[in-house]
Amino acid sequence: MKKAAIQADHSNPVISIRGLKKAFQDYSVLRGIDLDLYQGENLVVLGRSGTGKSVLIKIISGLLKPDAGQVEVLGYNIATISEDELQALRIRIGFSFQNSALYDSMTVRKNLEFPLVRNRRNLTRGEINTNVEAVLDAVGLSQTINQMPSELSGGQRKRIGIARTLILNPEIMLYDEPTAGLDPITCIEINDLINEVQQRYNTSSIIITHDLTCAKQTGDRIAMLLDGQFQRTGTFEEVFATEDERVKPFYDYNFIK
Numbered sequence: 001m002k003k004a005a006i007q008a009d010h011s012n013p014v015i016s017i018r019g020l021k022k023a024f025q026d027y028s029v030l031r032g033i034d035l036d037l038y039q040g041e042n043l044v045v046l047g048r049s050g051t052g053k054s055v056l057i058k059i060i061s062g063l064l065k066p067d068a069g070q071v072e073v074l075g076y077n078i079a080t081i082s083e084d085e086l087q088a089l090r091i092r093i094g095f096s097f098q099n100s101a102l103y104d105s106m107t108v109r110k111n112l113e114f115p116l117v118r119n120r121r122n123l124t125r126g127e128i129n130t131n132v133e134a135v136l137d138a139v140g141l142s143q144t145i146n147q148m149p150s151e152l153s154g155g156q157r158k159r160i161g162i163a164r165t166l167i168l169n170p171e172i173m174l175y176d177e178p179t180a181g182l183d184p185i186t187c188i189e190i191n192d193l194i195n196e197v198q199q200r201y202n203t204s205s206i207i208i209t210h211d212l213t214c215a216k217q218t219g220d221r222i223a224m225l226l227d228g229q230f231q232r233t234g235t236f237e238e239v240f241a242t243e244d245e246r247v248k249p250f251y252d253y254n255f256i257k
């Protein structure tokens, strides 16, 4: 399905990163990153394995501390935020993990209830049920409510993982390799879901992927991490309009040139 054009508000970054550096021992992974995520946009982050994409989203969600630079998320400076503020902020950020991170011993219903029961303690049983049913409907899997994760396909598990994140109405979504390990048709369905989530929940998202079809279908902007910095940022066409040997193989491999 073709992506609907969005009007991202460029005066209003929900994430603003300047001069971010992060090293492990003597290996410098992020070497002065500048990046904005604007309200309402899908931003795809591309880069080779080991370039620091996961490190970046762990810093954004407060799981890792930066060595230097400024990281502002929904108005909070990640370096100086208190533990209580960080807990509250994390609820506003949905993290869709590569492995979907479902609890295998719980039904789909229980998996979806879990974040609500933990984070919205004042909800009634009726409100919990309504929320679970609404979010399952949003990902098109109402019929799976009483199934166990082991009974679902990879694509269905991915959808339930996204639903479990959406149930807390996050303002920012972080997708880590959303199409990894899925067949091409299921990949297209997940790409469509990411775009539907953007429209329906008005989220601003960072999508980490190696899958250029996913990048093209979901990304309003693409940022490519090269040698520790975002050296190419723009539309899909702009990023790949280059003979740079660090960039071209991505395109050629994905589109079989």
Ligand SMILES: Nc1ncnc2c1ncn2[C@@H]1O[C@H](COP(=O)(O)OP(=O)(O)OP(=O)(O)O)[C@@H](O)[C@H]1O
Binding pocket: 024, 029, 047, 048, 049, 050, 051, 052, 053, 054, 055, 056
């Ligand atoms: N907690 C850590 N301690 C030490 N080194 C780390 C730690 N986390 C990440 N690294 C290193 O930082 C580098 C970047 O890792 P990262 O997981 O961000 O890569 P990536 O771009 O997400 O790769 P992939 O596409 O393979 O997932 C790697 O060399 C990794 O070994």
